[in-house]
Amino acid sequence: MDLLQATGIRRTYGSLQVLKGIDLEVKKSEVVAIVGPSGAGKSTFLHILGTLDKPESGQVFIEGIDVFTQRDKDLARFRNEKIGFIFQFHNLLAEFTALENVCMPGYISGQGDEKDIQKRAKELLEMLGLSSRMEHLPSQLSGGEQQRVAVARALLNKPAIVLADEPSGNLDSHNALDLHQLFFKLRDETGQTFVIVTHNEELAEMADRRLVMQDGLMVQHLS
Numbered sequence: 578m579d580l581l582q583a584t585g586i587r588r589t590y591g592s593l594q595v596l597k598g599i600d601l602e603v604k605k606s607e608v609v610a611i612v613g614p615s616g617a618g619k620s621t622f623l624h625i626l627g628t629l630d631k632p633e634s635g636q637v638f639i640e641g642i643d644v645f646t647q648r649d650k651d652l653a654r655f656r657n658e659k660i661g662f663i664f665q666f667h668n669l670l671a672e673f674t675a676l677e678n679v680c681m682p683g684y685i686s687g688q689g690d691e692k693d694i695q696k697r698a699k700e701l702l703e704m705l706g707l708s709s710r711m712e713h714l715p716s717q718l719s720g721g722e723q724q725r726v727a728v729a730r731a732l733l734n735k736p737a738i739v740l741a742d743e744p745s746g747n748l749d750s751h752n753a754l755d756l757h758q759l760f761f762k763l764r765d766e767t768g769q770t771f772v773i774v775t776h777n778e779e780l781a782e783m784a785d786r787r788l789v790m791q792d793g794l795m796v797q798h799l800s
Contacts, residue, residue, distance in 0.1 A: 661731030
């Protein structure tokens with residue numbers, strides 16, 4: 578069974594048809610890159626896969642669960658437990674330390690005690706080379722460090738799938754390469770699954786599959 582399966586996804590905003598019927602299947606431990614011109618609908622599609630937005634028609638299954646048949650409260654819990662998000666803009670909370678930011682999804686889920694959540698967060702930050710930066714606020718971290726904190730936060734609840742929207746868009750070439758290599762290290766060591774929207778061709782070429790979106794449609798599948 579595929580880890581993620583999307584069928585017939587359509588989305589319009591007013592008179593603008595953004596997604597025109599997209600299908601996607603992703604296997605466990607696969608890294609899939611979605612590329613295409615700005616305005617193709619890539620981010621909209623990713624947000625629907627992550628249940629941050631709902632399609633007008635179509636279905637999304639994650640681990641065999643038809644996600645949009647759930648009640649809002651159950652869907653929010655499912656999203657927190659099963660889906661990790663990494664955005665171009667890190668969305669870290671400015672008043673909290675790196676460690677506290679990473680712990681946040683665990684606190685929200687209400688599963689596990691505070692010590693266990695902090696232990697997991699510290700292990701992730703250490704794995705990402707941030708053991709000496711845990712007590713720093715986001716404003717005290719470089720762009721690359723902030724993005725690694727965001728990666729740790731996305732992984733805290735051991736999600737079934739990680740969705741990344743232009744994750745290296747604001748990084749210099751060195752930090753971007755480090756981040757890209759990290760995704761594949763995580764895939765190899767922890768079995769993480771990634772769907773990544775990117776304009777970075779180097780990252781797209783590294784992926785297990787490179788999919789091309791254009792004008793609301795998936796027009797090309799490249800292995």
